[in-house]
Structures are given as structure tokens and as C-alpha cells.
Amino acid sequence: MNPADVVPTTVPFNRPYIAPSTLATVEAAMSSGQTAGNGPFGLRCEAWIERTLDVGRALLAPSGTAALELAAMLLEFEPGDEVIMPSYTFPTTASSFVRAGATPVFVDISGETLNIDPAEVASAITPRTRAIVAVHYGGNACAMGALGALTEAHGLALVEDATHAVLARYGERWLGSIGAVAAISFHETKNLSCGEGGALLLNDVAMLDRAEILREKGTDKARFLRGDVAQYKWLDIGSSYALNEISAAMLWAQFAEAERIISRRLEIWDSYSAAFADCEESGRVRGPVIGDGNRHNGHLFYLLARDREDRDAIIAQLLERGVHALFHYVPLHSSPAGRRYGRYHGSLARTDDIAARLLRLPLWADMDKGDVAHVIHAVRSVLQ
Numbered sequence: 001m002n003p004a005d006v007v008p009t010t011v012p013f014n015r016p017y018i019a020p021s022t023l024a025t026v027e028a029a030m031s032s033g034q035t036a037g038n039g040p041f042g043l044r045c046e047a048w049i050e051r052t053l054d055v056g057r058a059l060l061a062p063s064g065t066a067a068l069e070l071a072a073m074l075l076e077f078e079p080g081d082e083v084i085m086p087s088y089t090f091p092t093t094a095s096s097f098v099r100a101g102a103t104p105v106f107v108d109i110s111g112e113t114l115n116i117d118p119a120e121v122a123s124a125i126t127p128r129t130r131a132i133v134a135v136h137y138g139g140n141a142c143a144m145g146a147l148g149a150l151t152e153a154h155g156l157a158l159v160e161d162a163t164h165a166v167l168a169r170y171g172e173r174w175l176g177s178i179g180a181v182a183a184i185s186f187h188e189t190k191n192l193s194c195g196e197g198g199a200l201l202l203n204d205v206a207m208l209d210r211a212e213i214l215r216e217k218g219t220d221k222a223r224f225l226r227g228d229v230a231q232y233k234w235l236d237i238g239s240s241y242a243l244n245e246i247s248a249a250m251l252w253a254q255f256a257e258a259e260r261i262i263s264r265r266l267e268i269w270d271s272y273s274a275a276f277a278d279c280e281e282s283g284r285v286r287g288p289v290i291g292d293g294n295r296h297n298g299h300l301f302y303l304l305a306r307d308r309e310d311r312d313a314i315i316a317q318l319l320e321r322g323v324h325a326l327f328h329y330v331p332l333h334s335s336p337a338g339r340r341y342g343r344y345h346g347s348l349a350r351t352d353d354i355a356a357r358l359l360r361l362p363l364w365a366d367m368d369k370g371d372v373a374h375v376i377h378a379v380r381s382v383l384q
């Protein structure tokens with residue numbers, strides 16, 4: 001079929017994947033007698049993450065944001081402590097650290113990979129710096145060697161916002177397994193999802209005891225359930241950060257198909273990349289640059305237009321042709337809350353430039369060949 005003949009119903013930007021076995025796993029969870037967190041599906045999901053991503057411990061959470069909040073709480077900030085992070089990221093990368101009492105210091109990204117630039121990080125380090133947050137944009141690993149060298153030299157914590165990056169690698173290492181703590185997300189827009197969900201990954205397992213307490217409303221209920229204490233008590237200021245068992249059952253159904261979901265996304269990503277190669281050569285747009293030795297996970301495919309006007313025009317023309325493309329982050333250093341609670345260091349010129357020019361194309365596991373051909377045809381006709 002010629003893609004031009006396809007009825008132009010809009011290809012949505014995202015459609016969450018639902019594994020066929022979901023009804024069975026959710027029904028099993030509902031009839032098991034336990035629907036709250038820490039049930040059999042939750043424990044199976046945590047063991048899967050630990051085994052598959054080679055992390056010390058995984059604790060499921062109600063969202064990637066909740067996992068980032070737990071990660072920030074575990075670092076026990078003092079007033080005035082600073083955390084260096086990219087401005088080009090989602091708001092909760094920063095708000096999680098603000099809640100925990102730290103000040104975000106926003107720095108620029110690399111114009112190539114769109115990940116935090118280690119040279120900018122190095123120049124932003126002060127005696128108040130306590131941590132660096134590596135956000136792996138689109139599942140493409142940050143320069144973890146350079147960032148690790150900085151955290152080691154200055155005695156800082158390395159935190160991975162691996163919310164885009166499940167089953168992506170830096171060299172041979174899984175993202176989320178490198179920093180002292182990491183967060184992954186199972187939001188419906190991420191590669192593996194249960195609607196809303198996430199996990200805290202602990203590679204420094206000395207933090208495990210406190211992480212369990214913070215997750216269980218500030219009590220030692222986890223110890224009690226293991227029979228280590230006779231009663232559980234209020235010990236710390238935690239919150240309600242467990243993932244309910246129904247969501248864990250939905251997540252388990254996705255884990256069983258994880259390899260297939262990622263390879264399907266990579267296939268679509270590769271089709272886009274090949275289809276727009278000549279548009280890139282002509283300098284009309286440019287696509288993603290994956291760092292040497294990284295294996296990404298097909299989380300997102302973007303194009304960089306010439307300028308904001310061009311980008312907005314491309315998005316509008318794609319919508320007319322039945323393709324829902326989207327811009328991405330509004331930089332945090334110039335956002336109202338970013339200015340109120342954080343500061344920035346150095347020039348943020350690349351962040352402002354990329355934020356103005358970037359558009360993302362539809363990419364979801366259930367896209368069929370017709371959907372992909374339709375997007376490719378629409379993009380090529382707009383760029384001609």
C-alpha cells in the first residue's frame with residue numbers, strides 16, 4: 001500500500017503498550033488477597049530488575065518522581081547543599097532535590113548528545129556541591145566515565161535519572177547500575193509501563209535499610225514483615241512510597257516481554273534514522289547522536305529543525321498530515337520554579353537552542369508498518 005493512500009487518521013505521539021497477559025496477572029493479583037505494595041508481583045518485579053539490570057537492590061515506587069524523591073532523601077542534604085544537573089530535563093529531576101533541602105545548579109548540555117556536559121559540571125563544582133545528576137536523555141547514556149571521575153575526585157554522589165533508560169547501556173553496563181542511586185520510570189510514556197510507576201535502584205546497598213523505612217511511611221514495617229522486629233514503629237519522616245500490587249502485576253506482564261518491546265522500538269527508531277538520512281545530509285534537520293559504545297533503548301526519536309519558527313511550522317504541518325509530533329522540555333533554569341529554587345552556572349546557550357529546535361516523532365511499541373510509513377512519508381513531504 002502506498003502510504004499516501006492511507007486514510008489520514010492521526011498517528012498519536014504515544015499509545016501505551018498493554019501486554020496481552022495483563023488481564024491474567026491483574027486478575028491473579030486481585031484474587032490473591034493482597035492488593036497493597038510488597039506483594040508477590042512486586043517482589044518478583046524487584047528481583048527481575050536486580051537480576052536484569054545488575055543493580056544492588058530495586059525498590060518499586062508509585063512513580064519515577066517518587067523514586068527520585070526517595071533518592072534525594074537518602075542523600076541527607078544540609079541547607080545550602082548544591083546538586084548539579086542539566087536544565088534540559090523534566091521538572092521533577094529538580095523538584096525532588098528541592099523538597100529534600102538542596103539547591104539545584106543547572107548547567108548546559110552537550111549540543112551533540114543533549115546530555116549534561118562534564119566540562120560544565122566541572123566548572124560548576126563548589127565546596128557546597130554534594131551530588132551530580134546524570135539524566136540519560138532518550139536512553140542515550142551520559143558521559144559516565146567523565147562524570148564518575150568528577151564525583152570520585154570531589155567526594156560527590158552520582159545519581160542517575162534513568163527514567164528514559166531502562167535496558168539501555170553505557171558500554172557493557174546497564175544504565176541505573178552505575179550511580180550510587182538511580183531512578184527508573186514506568187509511566188505510560190516510558191518504554192515499560194504500568195500507567196504510573198517507578199523504581200529506586202540502590203547500588204550503594206548501605207542505604208537499603210533507610211530506603212525501606214522512608215518507603216513504608218517512615219516505619220520499620222519491612223523489618224517487621226521479615227520477622228526481624230516484634231512491632232513496627234515510627235522512625236523517620238518518610239511517606240507512602242510503595243507501588244500497589246495491581247500495578248506491579250501489570251508491570252510484571254510487561255517485564256515478560258521486555259526484550260521484544262525494546263527491539264520493536266529500536267526497529268522503528270532505525271527506520272526513522274535511515275529514512276531521514278538524506279534530509280540530514282542536506283542540512284535541513286539533524287537526528288539523534290548516540291555516544292560511542294552506548295546502546296540506547298529506542299525511547300525517543302527527535303529531529304532538530306533550523307530554529308524555533310521552523311520547528312513549530314514542521315509540527316503544525318505534520319499535524320495537518322495526520323502525525324502528532326511534539327516539542328520537549330522547557331528549560332528549568334528559566335522556568336518560574338527553577339528560578340525561585342535553583343540557580344544556573346555558565347552559559348545555557350545550547351540548552352536554549354536545543355529546546356527551541358527539537359521535535360519528537362511518534363514512537364510506541366504497537367506502531368505497525370503502516371503507521372511508521374505514514375510518519376516517514378509525512379516528515380519527508382514536509383521537509384521537501
Ligand SMILES: *Cc1c(COP(=O)(O)O)cnc(C)c1O
Binds near residue numbers: 064186197
Ligand atoms: C518521566 C520522567 C521523570 C518522572 O517520571 P514519572 O514516572 O513520570 O514520575 C523524571 N525525569 C525524567 C527525565 C523523565 O522523563
